[in-house]
Amino acid sequence: MRPSPKQNINRAMSKKSVIVTRFAPSPTGHLHLGHAYSALFAQRSAQESGGRLLLRIEDIDQTRCLPAYEAAVLNDLAWLGLTWEKPVRRQSDHMADYQAALIKLDEMGLIYPCFCSRKEIHAEIMRINEAPHDATADKRGPVYPGTCRRLYQDDRNMRIAAGDPYALRLNMQKAIYLAEQKRKHLTWVDLDRGGQRATPEVFGDVVLARKDEPTSYHLSVTVDDAVQGINLITRGEDLRDVTHVHCLLQALLDFDTPDYRFHRLLTDSEGKRFAKRDKSLTLQTLRGEGKTLADVKALVKWA
Numbered sequence: 001m002r003p004s005p006k007q008n009i010n011r012a013m014s015k016k017s018v019i020v021t022r023f024a025p026s027p028t029g030h031l032h033l034g035h036a037y038s039a040l041f042a043q044r045s046a047q048e049s050g051g052r053l054l055l056r057i058e059d060i061d062q063t064r065c066l067p068a069y070e071a072a073v074l075n076d077l078a079w080l081g082l083t084w085e086k087p088v089r090r091q092s093d094h095m096a097d098y099q100a101a102l103i104k105l106d107e108m109g110l111i112y113p114c115f116c117s118r119k120e121i122h123a124e125i126m127r128i129n130e131a132p133h134d135a136t137a138d139k140r141g142p143v144y145p146g147t148c149r150r151l152y153q154d155d156r157n158m159r160i161a162a163g164d165p166y167a168l169r170l171n172m173q174k175a176i177y178l179a180e181q182k183r184k185h186l187t188w189v190d191l192d193r194g195g196q197r198a199t200p201e202v203f204g205d206v207v208l209a210r211k212d213e214p215t216s217y218h219l220s221v222t223v224d225d226a227v228q229g230i231n232l233i234t235r236g237e238d239l240r241d242v243t244h245v246h247c248l249l250q251a252l253l254d255f256d257t258p259d260y261r262f263h264r265l266l267t268d269s270e271g272k273r274f275a276k277r278d279k280s281l282t283l284q285t286l287r288g289e290g291k292t293l294a295d296v297k298a299l300v301k302w303a
């Protein structure tokens with residue numbers, strides 16, 4: 001019989017002195033019911049184990065994140081009854097940490113500049129006659145065909161000198177090879193499903209720094225979780241698959257691999273996932289309508 005989450009938490013606790021988990025919203029809009037569920041889930045994971053709950057503001061996308069949303073997010077979380085330790089880590093304050101991680105990976109010969117546009121990547125995939133690979137469950141695009149990995153160093157230098165914008169990608173094959181020198185097996189523990197083996201190769205050469213930002217989702221969250229001493233990561237099911245990439249980065253950067261728990265995703269009456277554009281389901285709107293915390297918990301079927 002599968003162990004209950006409670007038993008799993010106990011198992012995790014026997015390994016670690018104190019559970020440290022986090023809730024990590026992006027202030028690109030108001031929190032909706034899906035976020036409320038996720039925040040309550042993180043809080044309960046901390047409380048069940050007498051652990052600590054940290055908060056992180058994931059605002060690397062400076063074109064979409066607004067201070068007004070951040071203030072509203074904090075306000076909504078307090079209304080939900082969450083308490084968290086101060087100071088709150090804000091990603092945009094820690095670009096130097098992501099840069100240091102990139103330098104370390106670069107020194108290991110694992111990253112290369114990629115000048116391709118989305119259109120060029122798509123055209124190249126069509127040219128080599130491979131159906132765009134949909135294994136990237138994080139929905140961040142098809143698997144990169146490796147075009148710029150094969151550029152000569154002189155060409156790279158010329159394009160950089162000419163000011164061509166570029167992203168930085170991880171050479172996945174080499175990264176797995178080096179990570180396996182450091183850790184024999186790339187694995188993590190899902191507290192509800194048991195030990196999992198990482199297969200990051202299905203993601204191909206992921207982007208670690210975007211053309212418009214000096215970091216990426218994968219790199220920042222991996223660094224942040226290590227810097228914040230997070231040993232239990234809770235997230236929605238939609239982010240289960242990115243663990244393959246994060247587990248690899250943890251090995252390369254000599255970080256401990258935390259344990260993980262994934263929660264179900266809430267859907268509306270038509271079965272669609274809640275999105276920030278569904279204004280009627282934001283905590284702001286619901287609170288404005290006089291809904292209480294108990295009402296919100298009933299709406300998200302919080303038991």
Ligand code: GLU
Binds near residue numbers: 025
């Ligand atoms: N910031 C991400 C979001 O709001 C989730 C963070 C994570 O757990 O990776 O969807």
